[in-house]
Amino acid sequence: MEYKKIYKEFIKNNKYKKLSKENHHGTSRIEHINRVAKMSYDISRFFKLDYISTTRGALMHDFFLNDELDNLNVKRFKIHPEKAYENALKYFEINDKEKDIILSHMFPITNKMPKYKESHVVNIADKIVSVYEFGRYQVKYTGALAIIVTLEIFNNLFKFI
Numbered sequence: 001m002e003y004k005k006i007y008k009e010f011i012k013n014n015k016y017k018k019l020s021k022e023n024h025h026g027t028s029r030i031e032h033i034n035r036v037a038k039m040s041y042d043i044s045r046f047f048k049l050d051y052i053s054t055t056r057g058a059l060m061h062d063f064f065l066n067d068e069l070d071n072l073n074v075k076r077f078k079i080h081p082e083k084a085y086e087n088a089l090k091y092f093e094i095n096d097k098e099k100d101i102i103l104s105h106m107f108p109i110t111n112k113m114p115k116y117k118e119s120h121v122v123n124i125a126d127k128i129v130s131v132y133e134f135g136r137y138q139v140k141y142t143g144a145l146a147i148i149v150t151l152e153i154f155n156n157l158f159k160f161i
């Protein structure tokens with residue numbers, strides 16, 4: 001199945017459409033999500049994994065609006081996977097792998113470890129894309145993120161070989 005076809009289901013949703021107005025790493029959240037989901041799509045196809053769940057999970061991994069988290073007393077980077085899961089559950093049908101992809105995509109920043117190879121793919125893609133976006137739009141965090149990504153890639157490599 002083509003990437004565009006998978007994406008189509010999501011972009012029809014009115015709440016999901018609002019992600020194009022949300023700021024994320026200095027770009028829009030929809031742009032960030034698409035970068036992560038396209039990379040996850042390519043990697044999961046290459047490794048012959050369940051690429052549909054991988055892509056769908058990636059498309060929902062940051063499905064939240066900034067004002068949904070503004071009043072919560074917890075750091076956004078820690079709590080947003082749960083909010084994204086809550087929204088995904090409300091608007092789309094999701095399977096176990098997609099649930100795990102959304103909830104574990106911030107590991108090791110949060111302590112929810114990815115359970116499936118598909119979750120590791122999105123976890124890595126999210127970090128690579130984030131380094132790229134921070135480098136391009138918000139230079140100050142690039143160094144710290146690059147270190148996390150390098151450690152994460154080495155850590156995850158063993159799951160594939």
Ligand SMILES: [Fe+2]
Pocket residue numbers: 061062080081105106
């Ligand atoms: Fe995220």
Ligand SMILES: [Fe+2]
Pocket residue numbers: 032036061062126
């Ligand atoms: Fe993300």
